Amino acid sequence: MLQHQQALVSVIIPCYNHEQFVQDSINSVIAQDYANIELIIIDDGSQDQSAVRIQALCSQCQQRFSRFEYRCRPNKGLSATLNEALAWCQGEYFAILASDDKMLATKISSQTGYLAQHPHVAVVVGGVRLIDVDDQVVGQWHHAATSYQFQQILRHQHEIPAPTALLRRADVLNLGGYKDGILLEDWYMWLKLTIRGREIHYLDQIYCDYRHHANNISKNLPKIHAGRQQILNEFQNHPDIHAATLRVAWINAADYLRQQPDAAMRLYGKLFIQHPIFFILQLFDRLSNRFKRSRQAQ
Secondary structure, three states: OOHHHOOOEEEEEEEOOOOOOHHHHHHHHHOOOOOOEEEEEEEEOOOOOHHHHHHOOHHHHHHHOOEEEEEEEOOOOHHHHHHHHHHHOOOOEEEEOOOOOEEOOOHHHHHHHHHHHOOOEEEEEEEEEEEOOOOOEEEEEOOOOEEEOHHHHHOOOOOOOHHHOEEEHHHHHHOOOOOOOOOOHHHHHHHHHHOOOOEEEEEEEEEEEEEOOOOOHHHOHHHHHHHHHHHHHHOOOOOOHHHHHHHHHHHHHHHHHHHOHHHHHHHHHHHHHHOHHHHHHHHHHHHHHHHHHHHHHO
8 A cells, every 4th residue: 555545653652761672662663564654752861872772763764754753851751751742743543662662564554454444443452472681482462352341441351462552643632642640551541542432452463572571560569559549549430440449459469479479368368358259259260261271272
């Protein structure tokens, strides 16, 4: 398809202290098989050599992309960085790529085609390969195609890998962009986009390489748990908030199983004492799913 026939897609790379990985992220956007892309890179006050690594690719980016913008300025935080990029964007669709992750080459072409055919869908996502600091594939997160509605997302009954998301820019702008101070800005955005009935669709495809390393936010469990509670507080008047709060309490306990099993047992014990029926149902569901996975693996 010729570039002028394609919808413009904005890709945002917010960078903070990823000198080792940021060029790989940029090169993965350069390598997309979709032509009409604008790329916005904002270095959010990195203290390492990220800016130098980005500048080394600026000339190539100017040649490759329909529009290109690189900004380097003092740290403002992720939400402020995303809103700054959105204000500059012109694309019909946009994707956010962390500066330590990578897109597979067909990601944008596959997802734009899907959103164009499904106007009721707010976001399209897919699976990820897990890679280490040396780009070796160490696993994957992937499941069958499905759709998610607000209730499932609020109750944390979803798997929506943020690096794979493609969104409609107008939808996010109509919501006022990303709310400053929200720790888990992706989960909050999924909720805001679906609260009035729209859906997020998960496609049965691998779209990104998600890098595992020591500084992943997912390893900072106190921050993750505080972020979940922060979002529950934002929706405290919703009819499903009680069920969502119990579900998040279960997930928080599960997070500690590998790293701090004693802390996990304390949280499980508290949940069992206060809500025994919920605890038993969750335990049965967990064991049932584990049994199903073992049968599928045979």
